[in-house]
Amino acid sequence: MAILECRDLSKRFGAVQALDTVSLKIEPGRVIGLLGPNGSGKTTLLKLANGLLTPTGGEILIEGMAPGNETKSAVSYLPDKPYLAEWMKVRQLLDFFQDFYADFDRDKAMEMLLRLNIDENMRIKEMSKGTREKTQLILVMSRKAMLYLLDEPIGGVDPATRDYILDTIIRNYNPEAAVVISTHLIADVEQVLDDVIFINQGKIVLESSVDQIREEHGMSVDQYFREVFRC
C-alpha cells in the first residue's frame, strides 16, 4: 500500500488555487524530492498531509487513512518555519517528543545533538537561526516514523551541516519508510533522492526517478529543473 496517496486533491485559498486535482502515490523505501518554484503548492501539500489544512476537493490518505490521530503517529513533519516554543530548553523538547511520540529515540537525538555541538540546556531563543533548524531536524529525524515530510530542511544551514543533515536523513530513516523532501536547493539534495516530483502552480508537472531523468535527458535533476522551469 502507498504510504501517501493523493486522489484529485485540491486546495483553494479564496481566489488562489494552491493545489489543483493532484493525484500521486508515494511508496515505502523511497526518498522523494518534492520540487517546485516558490508558491507552487509544495508546502500546501505537506500541510494537507499533516491535517493542518482541510482539502477543498479530493482526498489525501496516509497508509490508507485520512489525516487524523493515527496518521499523526506515523508521520514526522518538519515545517518550513521555526515552530518550537522559544522559552523551551532542548532537554524539555526531548521530554516533550518522548511523551507524545512512542517512536521517538532519545538516545539517537542526544547523539546527534552532541555531534552538532548543541547543548541540551540551551533555550531555543538563545540559538542562531541555523542551530534552531538543526535542532528541529534532529527532533524530527529521531523518530522511527513511516513517513517523513521535510519542508525545506536545509534552507538555513551552512554547507558542512547540510552534508551532515542529508547524511543523517539517509542513515536514520527506516527502509520501510518514505522521506519527502520539499526544497528548491536541488543541487544539494539531489545526491540523496530516489525519485522527484515537479510541481508548478498547484499541478504535478513530472513524476520520475532520478536515474530516469539522468538517462533520458542526460542531465542532473538540478539542470533539468532549470530547463523545465526556465523563466
Added chain:
Amino acid sequence: MLGKLIKHEFRATARIMLPVMGALMVLALLANLSIRGLTSGLSDVPVLRILFVLIVVFFGIAIIATIVMAIVLMVSRFYRNLLKDEGYLMFTLPVSAHELVWSKLIVSMVWFLLTGLLIFLVMGLTALNLANTNLEMIIEQFPSWQEISQFLREAGIQREVITLICQAGLGILLGAIVTCLHFYAAMSLGHMFTKDKILLSIVFFIGISFAFNLLSTAYGFVGFGLSGMAEHWDSMENSGVLSSFNSIAWHGLVISAIQGALLYLATILGLKKGLNLE
C-alpha cells in the same frame, strides 16, 4: 494523552504564574509590615511614611496585575500555542482538538482558582492586620456553624441559603469556564480566515457577547417572566423570595452551561474544520 498535555501546559504556564504569585506574596508581606509601620512610631519619619504608603499601593496594583496576568496568560497560551507557529507542533501531535482545548481550559481553571485563593488569603491577612487583630479573636467572635444553622432553621430558609451558596460556587466556576471558552471560540473562529485574523477575532468576541446578552435577557423577561416575579416578592415569606432566587439562579446556571457548550463547539469547529496556520 490529555494528562501529558496538561503536564506540559503547566510547565509552560508555571514559569510565569509562579514568579507572579511569589511576587504578590512578597509584596503582601511588605505591605503588612508597612501597615504595622504606619500605625507605629516609625510613620513619624516622612521618608518612611512615603515608602510604606507606596508599598501598600504597589500591593493593591499587584493584586490586580495577578488577576490580569492569569487572564492574559489564558488568552496568549491559546493564541500562541495553537494558532501561531507553535500550532505546527501541537496540531501534528497524535492528540485530538478536544484534548488540546481541554488541556488549556483545565490548566487555566487551576491558575484562576489558585490566583483567587491566594488573593483571598493575602487580602484576608491584610484585613486582619488593618483591624489590628488576629485570627483567633476573629474565630472566637464568629458565630459557630451550629449557631448559623440554628438561625437559618428558625428562619425557615436553611435549604434555600445552602442551595444559593452552592449555586454561587457553581456560578463562579461556570462563569470562569465560559469566559475562557468565549476567548477561545472568538480566536478560533477569527483564525479560520486568511486575513485580518486578530481583527476578526475581536469582532467575533463582541458579536458573541452581544448575541448572548440579547438572548439571555430575552429569555429572562419573555421566557422566564423575570419582570413579573418581583411584584410578588412583597407578599412572599422570606423562604419564598429565596426560593425564587434559587429558581432564577438555576436558570442562569443552565443558560451559562448552554453558552459554554455552544462556545466549546464553536472552538472545536474552528480548530478542526477551519485551521488555517500561516
